Amino acid sequence: MTIKTMNDLFIHELSDLYNAEKQLTKAVPKVARSAQHAELANLFKSGVEDTQIQLERIDRIIDVYDLKLKRVKCAAMEGLVEETREAIDAVDKGPVRDAALVAQVQKMNHYQMASCGTLATFADHLGFGEAAELLRQTLEEQKLSDKRLTEFAEQEINTEAERQSP
Numbered sequence: 001m002t003i004k005t006m007n008d009l010f011i012h013e014l015s016d017l018y019n020a021e022k023q024l025t026k027a028v029p030k031v032a033r034s035a036q037h038a039e040l041a042n043l044f045k046s047g048v049e050d051t052q053i054q055l056e057r058i059d060r061i062i063d064v065y066d067l068k069l070k071r072v073k074c075a076a077m078e079g080l081v082e083e084t085r086e087a088i089d090a091v092d093k094g095p096v097r098d099a100a101l102v103a104q105v106q107k108m109n110h111y112q113m114a115s116c117g118t119l120a121t122f123a124d125h126l127g128f129g130e131a132a133e134l135l136r137q138t139l140e141e142q143k144l145s146d147k148r149l150t151e152f153a154e155q156e157i158n159t160e161a162e163r164q165s166p
Contacts, residue, residue, distance in 0.1 A: 010122045015069040017115045018058050020077035024051050024108060027081045031105060034088045037098050040157060043148060044105065050141050054112075057134040064130055080108050095160035102153045106146055113142045 003009050025048060032044035062069060084104040091097040116139040123132035 006122060006126055010119065010126055010128075011067055012070060012072065013115065013119055013122065014058065014061065014067070015072040016074045017112070017119060018055070018069055019072050020074040020112065020115065021051050021055050021058070023074060023077045023081055024048070024112075025055070027084060028105070030088070031084060031101055034093065035098050035101055036093050036095065037157065037160070040098055040102070040152065043145075043152060044101075047105070047145055050145065054138045054141070057138055061128075061131045061134055065128055076111055077108065080104065080111060083107070095157065095164045098157045099153065099161040102149050102157055106149055109142050109146045109149070113139055113146070116142065 003012055028044055028048045028051070032041045032048070035041040035044060061067065084101070087100040087104055088097070091100050116135045120132045120135040120139060123129070123135060
């Protein structure tokens with residue numbers, strides 16, 4: 001795809017985000033199953049539910065603005081998913097793996113936050129007010145998810161992982 005206009009760039013980046021979200025719907029359930037701590041697994045599972053809602057928002061943007069997404073593979077998310085697989089394979093199930101999983105999922109969240117923030121700004125410039133609002137809703141959900149994971153890691157996971165270390 002040749003990108004010549006802000007509209008082209010918006011469609012490209014939205015396509016990238018859409019693919020990233022699709023990858024997450026497949027990857028995060030495995031992350032949840034790989035967690036030892038039940039409450040952490042539940043946090044991951046709720047993230048999958050949020051991702052479904054976020055995909056619906058992108059679908060709404062597509063419908064409202066009559067956009068045609070491009071077939072784009074989000075290489076960044078693909079890399080983050082692969083890193084997560086490697087962490088699962090490299091660390092035995094337990095508190096240290098749980099800490100690693102939190103770190104990996106937060107990396108994914110941060111990618112989504114960067115994408116949503118950028119896309120919301122692009123939408124503002126293009127006069128796509130509803131798109132900007134929907135993307136900001138997703139951004140706020142990602143921030144909240146990140147905050148919950150940070151708090152849980154600081155209060156539970158990291159302490160348990162530290163206790164396990166020799």
